[in-house]
Amino acid sequence: MNIAEKIIPERLSKKTILTQFKKVRDFTHYLVEPLETEDFVIQPMESASPAKWHLAHTSWFFETFVLGKFQPDFESLHPQYAYFFNSYYLQTGVPFTRAKRGLLSRPTVKEVFEYRAYVNEQMESFINNSNEGIWSEVASVIEIGNHHEQQHQELILTDLKFLLAQNPLLPVYREAEPVKSKPANPINWISFEEGLIEVGNKGNEFTYDNEHPHHRTFVQDFELADRLVTNDEYLEFMNSGGYEESRYWLDEGWSAVQREGWKAPLYWFKREGKWMQFTLSGVRPVDSGEPVTHISYYEADAYARWKGCRLPTEQEWEHACGNLEIEGNFVDEDHFHPVAVSSKKGLKQMFGDTWEWTMSSYSPYPNYKPLPGALGEYNGKFMANQYVLRGGSCATSQSHIRKTYRNFFHADARWQFSGIRLAR
Secondary structure, X not given: OOHHHHHOOHHHOHHHHHHHHHHHHHHHHHHHOOOOHHHHOOOOEOOEOOHHHHHHHHHHHHHHHHHHHHOOOOOOOOOOHHHHOOOOOHHHOOOOOHXXXXXXXXXXXXXXXXHHHHHHHHHHHHHHHOOHHHHHHHHHHHXXXXXXXXXXXXXXXXXXXXXXXXXXXXXXXXXOOOOOOOOOOOOOEEEEOOEEEEEXXXXXXXXXXXXXXXEEEEEOOEEEEOOOOEHHHHHHHHHOOOOOOHHHOOHHXXXXXXXHOOOOOOOEEEEOOEEEEEEOOEEEEOOOOOEOOOOOHHHHHHHHHHOOOEOOOHHHXXXXXXXXXXXXXXXXXXXXXXXXXXXXXXXXXXXXXXXXXXEEEOOOOOOOOOOOHHHHHOOHHHOOOOEEEEOOXXXXXXXXXXXXXXXXXXXXXXXXXXXXXXXX
16 A cells, blocks of 8 residues: 555545445435426426436536546537536536526436436546546545535425425325324423533544634533424414514514415415425325424524524534434435434434524634635635524435534525524
8 A cells, every 4th residue: 555545534535435426326316216207307496406407417516526627538428518507616617597497408307317327437437547646636526526416415305395395286206104203292401501612623524615614612501402393382383373473583584474475384284274284205284293394594583582592503503412423314214304303312303304593694614715716616605694504304315414514595495404493
């Protein structure tokens, strides 16, 4: 073994990266197996892309940042794919308009799968044949590409759910038996003392640049709810007039309630006087013990105020995780929906089930530096007017999440699996 091989961590070895690449690419295909051709093409809103576009964009990423840059003789399958399937990387070229992705009936779904097969073949050959010098430069880029595709796997599910919910037939994406639940025990409050804490990632695992640098910050005494807020608890807020009382709402949140006519979480509706919800496995009665989900930041904040509590900061959330194992209800479980809390002691549901809104604006850590070049556009340029969510959801891959992971969305976003954990 030479020196170059010794300094490359095992997670960036050719064997590990190639295994992960194949596994991730195959799992994307597993997620779209139930779809009909028509399901791949429609874009129900600007924020939700067609499944076909996700399939192509994740291939474009490897083509643009790996093959096109590190393989001198690489030829693209189609020169315009670089335009159609770029998302927002302005340093690589001008992207096709995001709001019009659903108008791209061509290339066809068949051609997009051919594109994926072509990129797979080229990538596997490239990985196997790269010399040590090239591999030391490109391994971390491929690792980013693998995790980037896992992000889009989650978006495939959440965007598809929003699409199917617009159809009066309320189609089933994939059959799955509901997990039976029991009424949740009352919330227990876990206490944490004030002091200097450490947040951010130390860099011993895969991370995005927005998780750095590792640094110290001060937190006051706080308490964190030991579990997520349930549907039953959120129904109490609704039944008490929560959506009719402006005093619980931020001004922009109250405007959204009035403008959008919000009366309940997204995908809830009444049938014969009973609350039902649309899930990826079909319509079900709202289960009282499940975590409430598809909640905007505004709704999460209003609920917390109604309860006389607040949302945690992202620093509090990360500190509370301590050395908790990364375990929970992830997409790997094939439930495609949050499940009721377990009876174990201590903090529960910190990972999986629903992304947890924090009261922290998405902003850079002290001395943050984005990655150089176009990959630096991945996170840094979105650090304005968004809030941080933590913990992953039932649509997230378990191998993709970690306690320092910072997701972010606009305050009115509801189509993601987002929920509520209280703090005080």
